[in-house]
Amino acid sequence: MSPQRFELLIGLYGDDRMAAILSEQELIASWLKVEAALATAQAEAGVIAADTAAVIAGAAVPATIEAGRLWRETRNVGYPILPLVRQLDEALPHEHRGRAHYGATTQDIMDTGLAVQFDAVGGRLTELTDAFGDAIAALATAHAHVVIAGRTHALQAVPTTFGAKMAGYLGELARDRARLVRAREEMTTVSLFGAGGTSAAYGEHAVKVRTRVAELLSLRASDIPWHVSRDRLAEFGAACALLAATCARFAREVVDLSRTEIAEVSEAAGHLRGASSTMPQKANPIESEAVIGMAVTAGALSSALYRIMEAGHERAAGEWQAEWQVLPQLAALAAGALGTARAVAEGLQVFPEAMRRNLGADSGLVMAEAYMIGLAPRLGRENAHDLVYAAARRCRATGESLQAVLSDMVPGEAAGAVAELRPEDYVGHPDVAIEAALARWRDRG
Template sequence: MKSHMIDSEVYKDLYGTDKIRSIFTDQSMVQKWIDFEKALAKIEAQYGVIPKEASDEIQRKGKIEHFNLQEICKDIVFTSHPLVPFIKQYQNLCEENYGEYIHYGATTQDVIDTAFILQLKEAYEVIVDQTEKFIEVLTISTRKYSDTIMAGRTHGQHALPITLGYKMACWLAEMKRNYTRLKEIEDRVFIGQFSGAAGTLASLGPDAMMLREALIKELDLNVPIITWHTNRDNIAELANTYSLIAGAIGKIANEIINLQRTELREIEEGFQDGKIGSSTMPHKRNPMVCEYIVGLSRLVRMQVPLIHDSLVQEHERDMGLWLVELEVMPEMSIYISKMLYDMTNIIENLRVYENQMRENIDITKGLILSEKLMFELSTFIGKQTAHEVVYKACMRSYENNTSLSQEIMLEDQVNKILSKDKVDEILNPMNYLGLCKQFTQNVLDSEEKYAICKN
């Protein structure tokens, strides 16, 4: 029986992909417990802490197919301990009493934390690759639409003309910053844990520090300078970064939803025959995938307070808060991966209606260029006076459903200065794109730090 939407046979592919889900299965988790115990035995044998024969037997029996996960689950409930049933089962698998050397000098949290970090690292590598792919696809679209003019909107209303490339460049710049953040935190987040009962490794004597370093490097993790049993800022930093990515992608999805509104219809997420928008309204072409992404974005961002709550722990171990991390971080990883996967496909297959964008600019009959007209007039009559004159003309245009050009020429302070042809030239949106082109190119050229992180 599956009771979580991530694993639902009906809805699971709306929440994640098989690739990212497989990283957080029970089999994957237990295999990483095994990997920890095998690596520990190998290093301890090298340092003479346990017999080499014991290490060899632990390596031989350390295969997931040898373990009974149902029995482990049952015994965890019986013992109320999250790892001892696994250790016992591993011990019983080993011959010649070599199972006595399993978990030598370690504590439960060493195994659970390190295995968890290994899972998160595996998922992180998928997410980094997906982020790179998304940036590549978004870069192509930004360049493609760098000259596609559209209405810029503030407070939901027409503001000034912009280009679609400029809008996408804003998205791209944010995603490049998020990629940089992803790479910058890698060394701090993916650290191993091996510190023993109270974090001092007292049980392993004078070679403990070297043994600890060798074990963590064997698992291809970074070595922390001190125990982090109750210092969870590395987990929180990963959650924070995923939340920023979720916010960026959720914003893009929400913008597409808004620009796909029937009244605007400037862009549309990819459509293919058979995609259904409604069970009762056959005409609907809804931005369904974007809506799923917005939902996942909320699920990711709302998890961050839970992770931050786990920063407040007691003494040298506080097991109750493990439950939060073990639940929340896999969910965040799965959702972020799915968001990146879907948004990459959306941008690749985005439908852009350039003619509609141009028509929408004209629905306010020149009002979108009121700022340009005001500044042109300010040369002759001053900025504040120009604002008042243009404001009056704009308000009449709204009320009378007339053009700004028509209304401004009724103003004596204007018609004595500017001809009708000059006003029409001023109100041409192609002549007032500001730094759209330059800003877009800045983002397209901003490869240096992104490339350094990528390499």
């Protein structure tokens, strides 16, 4: 094969175990596992001799295949299974040749091999999701009562707690994980249906053989051909993109809260970590940026999943090839995003003093809703809203505090409602959200 381009983003931030699962060696090995299982199942059904199946299974190992030759011949054929089977057949004693790949078509082997490979992919993504979720759960627990300005439309809104903010991410991750588990279950389905999906070449034992291959490979059996029904793959790819997007939402939060003017959190510190080549003061949120980059790429790639589903008749003509490029990249990007987001969460520095200081910014207007709700029983909601709105405008014009302005503006009969309120007195019910998120995470299965 020609030299492979270096992917800078995945090369720096990818997951090594995922890279191994998606490697050339494991790809070839997955096809050989299917060929071995097919021969074994066919022998048990009496389609081929038992000793022949044993010889095929013994030869169906990566050491049998010369990868350079495989890819050169694949470039000519267009698909790798014919060249693979030729090499496998050549490795057999003469009396056992011509029985490997009996009745199968190329896509049977590649799709079933994909199911084997992506079972491992799904397992690794689940592990990475669990590790990231555990790190978020730790943040939610540790900072359950650390008060921070909640922000809507990028502006301060009402007080909340940093733990409650983290609870939202934990709930999202729990849903992401559930989607991944479902997608993995569907993805790991055997595909042995022959050239046109009719199983004709497998003969009278087609169902028995297919079911046994599924058992041998720990896959789900199905009697419905899916050579061109690619919704399973689209669902799995979408689950990858959603996982990456959740990671990016967390990373974006870290980037935004790390801004110099806000400075409420920061990535882990270290010598030259996030340094600039020209601005010595910089400590950029480099891992969060990488997470966002991987998620942006995954989101863009995911659009191809729905084009892949357009495959027509009984076999795709180009859409299938798109899968070869898109699915492994989505898995690698999701793994990289999850692992890097976990590192950000585990090393995150949280600055409650800065959070407290920022709550007093903008004349303390983060408490405007609290005062409005306090005045509403006396003045009516709309009158209370308009009075606090007018007070807010005056605060911004004069720099006075909201409490001081309201003390001056509120009618005497409602004066008791404008006693000074603290942000921690108006955070709602963070413990409810946090406990619910933690419970859902503990019960994720």
